[in-house]
Amino acid sequence: MTDAVVARRPGILTNDETAPGSKSERAYTAIKAQIIRGTYTPGYRLVLAKIAGELGFSVVPVREAIRRLEAEGLVSFERNVGATVAGIDPTEYLYTMQTLSIIEGAATALSAPLIDAVEIARARAVNEEMRQCLENFDPVRFTALNQEFHGILFEHCPNPHILDLVRRGWIRLATLRSSTFRFVPERAQESVQEHSALLQLIESSADADTIERFARRHRSTTLDAYLAQATHPATEQQSGKP
Amino acid sequence: MTDAVVARRPGILTNDETAPGSKSERAYTAIKAQIIRGTYTPGYRLVLAKIAGELGFSVVPVREAIRRLEAEGLVSFERNVGATVAGIDPTEYLYTMQTLSIIEGAATALSAPLIDAVEIARARAVNEEMRQCLENFDPVRFTALNQEFHGILFEHCPNPHILDLVRRGWIRLATLRSSTFRFVPERAQESVQEHSALLQLIESSADADTIERFARRHRSTTLDAYLAQATHPATEQQSGKP
DNA sequence: CGCTAGGATATCGTATACGATTTCGAACAA
DNA sequence: TTGTTCGAAATCGTATACGATATCCTAGCG
Incomplete structure (x- = not known):
C-alpha cells in the first residue's frame, strides 16, 4: 500500500484553544477546554467566583461564558443555584x-x-x-x-x-x-x-x-x-x- | 370523515413567551420572541443600551441573552461592534x-x-x-x-x-x-x-x-x-x- | 432520636461606572 | 474631487458593589 507519503493534518475535530479574544471569549474557550479535557468532569460545580479567580477575570464574563456553554448543552444551569458540567446518564x-x-x-x-x-x-x-x-x-x-x-x-x-x-x-x-x-x-x-x-x-x-x-x-x-x-x-x- | 370531535392543542412548535424567570431569562425570551415575530428583522442591530432601555433592564442581562441567542444561531455577533439578527442569504x-x-x-x-x-x-x-x-x-x-x-x-x-x-x-x-x-x-x-x-x-x-x-x-x-x-x-x- | 425553625454562609443576579474600541464625520491637504 | 487625519460620539467590555436567593448548619422542641 502507498503509505508514508500521505500528508497528515491536525484534523477537523481538534480544538483550537487559541483564544486571543475578549475575556468573555477566553473564559468560554477555557472552560470548554477543561470540560473536554476532563479536568471538569460531569457534575462538577462551576462556581462563578471560583472560576473567575482561577482565570483572573471578574465574574461577568465567566457567567456569560457559562450561559453560552449551557446553550450548547455542555453545561446545565439552574437559576439561583449555579451551573454544573452537564452529566450524561x-x-x-x-x-x-x-x-x-x-x-x-x-x-x-x-x-x-x-x-x-x-x-x-x-x-x-x-x-x-x-x-x-x-x-x-x-x-x-x-x-x-x-x-x-x-x-x-x-x-x-x-x-x-x-x-x-x-x-x-x-x-x-x-x-x-x-x-x-x-x-x-x-x-x-x-x-x-x-x-x-x-x-x-x-x-x-x-x-x-x-x-x-x-x-x-x-x-x-x-x-x-x-x-x-x-x-x-x-x-x-x-x-x-x- | 370524522371531524369536529378531534381535540386541538397548541402544538409543540408554538412559543411559550411565559417568562417569569430572571431578567436575563426574560431578556432572552423577549428578544427571541421579537426575532420570531419579525419585529426584529434579519440585519437589525441589537444595541445593548437600547434594548436594555426598552425592557427596563440594565445591559448585563441583555448582553447575556444576546450571547445565548448567538450560540443558538439566531443572532450574529462581532466583537466590539455589536450584534445583529442573523441574516439568511x-x-x-x-x-x-x-x-x-x-x-x-x-x-x-x-x-x-x-x-x-x-x-x-x-x-x-x-x-x-x-x-x-x-x-x-x-x-x-x-x-x-x-x-x-x-x-x-x-x-x-x-x-x-x-x-x-x-x-x-x-x-x-x-x-x-x-x-x-x-x-x-x-x-x-x-x-x-x-x-x-x-x-x-x-x-x-x-x-x-x-x-x-x-x-x-x-x-x-x-x-x-x-x-x-x-x-x-x-x-x-x-x-x-x- | 427525629424534626422544624431560624440564622449564617455561600452563591447567584444585576445595576452602575468607567475604560477600551470602533465608527462616523468634519476639516484639511493633494 | 478625492483621500487622509484627527477628534467626537456611540457602543462595547468588564470590574465592582450590593441586594436577592438558596443552602447548610445549629439549636430547640416534640
Whole structure:
C-alpha cells in the first residue's frame, strides 16, 4: 500500500484553544477546554467566583461564558443555584449517540462525492494505523485515530450547519471519555473492517443513500457494543467539590 | 370523515413567551420572541443600551441573552461592534433547509410508531383544513396549519435532542417568513397530498426507512419550490436604524 | 432520636461606572 | 474631487458593589 507519503493534518475535530479574544471569549474557550479535557468532569460545580479567580477575570464574563456553554448543552444551569458540567446518564448517552449517528451519516454521505483520492489514501493510512493499535493494544491512540478517520470523511461536508452538529456531537461524547467509555476489542476489530468497506463505497462513488445508511449503521453498532459492555454506566453524579 | 370531535392543542412548535424567570431569562425570551415575530428583522442591530432601555433592564442581562441567542444561531455577533439578527442569504437558507429535512425526516420516522389513531385523526383534520385554506387562498393560516401538522408528526419523537434540533430549525426558518418566503400554490397543493400519503404510511406501520425517506423528500421538495419561486431572495442586509 | 425553625454562609443576579474600541464625520491637504 | 487625519460620539467590555436567593448548619422542641 502507498503509505508514508500521505500528508497528515491536525484534523477537523481538534480544538483550537487559541483564544486571543475578549475575556468573555477566553473564559468560554477555557472552560470548554477543561470540560473536554476532563479536568471538569460531569457534575462538577462551576462556581462563578471560583472560576473567575482561577482565570483572573471578574465574574461577568465567566457567567456569560457559562450561559453560552449551557446553550450548547455542555453545561446545565439552574437559576439561583449555579451551573454544573452537564452529566450524561445512560439515556442521555443513547440519545446523543443516536443523534450523532443520524447527523454523521448524512454528513458523510454529503462529503463523499467531494473526497478525492488523496484523502482516501490518508484515511486508509489512518485506518491501517488503527489496525496496528489493536495489535499493540493502544486504546487511547486508537480512539484518537478513529476521530481523525471520521474527521477526514465528513470534513468536506458542504453544509456548515451539519458539520457543526457533528462537531458538537463528538464534543459531547468526549466529555464522557473517562466515565462511560469502555474499549471493546472485538468491536474495534469490526470497526476497522467497516472503515475499509466505507472507503470502498466512497471510492466507487456508491449512491448517497447507501453511504449514509452504512455510515449511520457503523455508528449505532458501535453504540450497541459500548452499551452492552458498560455494566452499570454510572447513574449518579459525582460531587464537584475536590 | 370524522371531524369536529378531534381535540386541538397548541402544538409543540408554538412559543411559550411565559417568562417569569430572571431578567436575563426574560431578556432572552423577549428578544427571541421579537426575532420570531419579525419585529426584529434579519440585519437589525441589537444595541445593548437600547434594548436594555426598552425592557427596563440594565445591559448585563441583555448582553447575556444576546450571547445565548448567538450560540443558538439566531443572532450574529462581532466583537466590539455589536450584534445583529442573523441574516439568511439564499445559501444559508439552503443549508438550513437541508439540515432540517434530514433531522425532521429522522424525527418523523422515530415518532411514527408512537403515533396513535387519535393523533392521526388530528393530523388528518389539520390537513383537511389546509386544503380548505388553499381554496380560500389563506396562505398565513396555511403556514400555521402546516406547522401544526408537522408538529403532530414529530412531537412524539422519543429523542429530545433530535426534537430540539427540529424546533431550532423551524425557528430559524421562521425568522425569514417575511423576507424569502413566497407562497407557491401549486406546491402547496402537492404538499397537502403528500401529507395524506405520509399519514397513510404511518398508519400502515411502514418501515422506518421508508417513512424517513418520504418525510425528508417532502421537505426538500418544498425547498426547491420556494427557491425556484423566489426571484432574487434579498442578498443585502437592511440597516437596523429606524 | 427525629424534626422544624431560624440564622449564617455561600452563591447567584444585576445595576452602575468607567475604560477600551470602533465608527462616523468634519476639516484639511493633494 | 478625492483621500487622509484627527477628534467626537456611540457602543462595547468588564470590574465592582450590593441586594436577592438558596443552602447548610445549629439549636430547640416534640
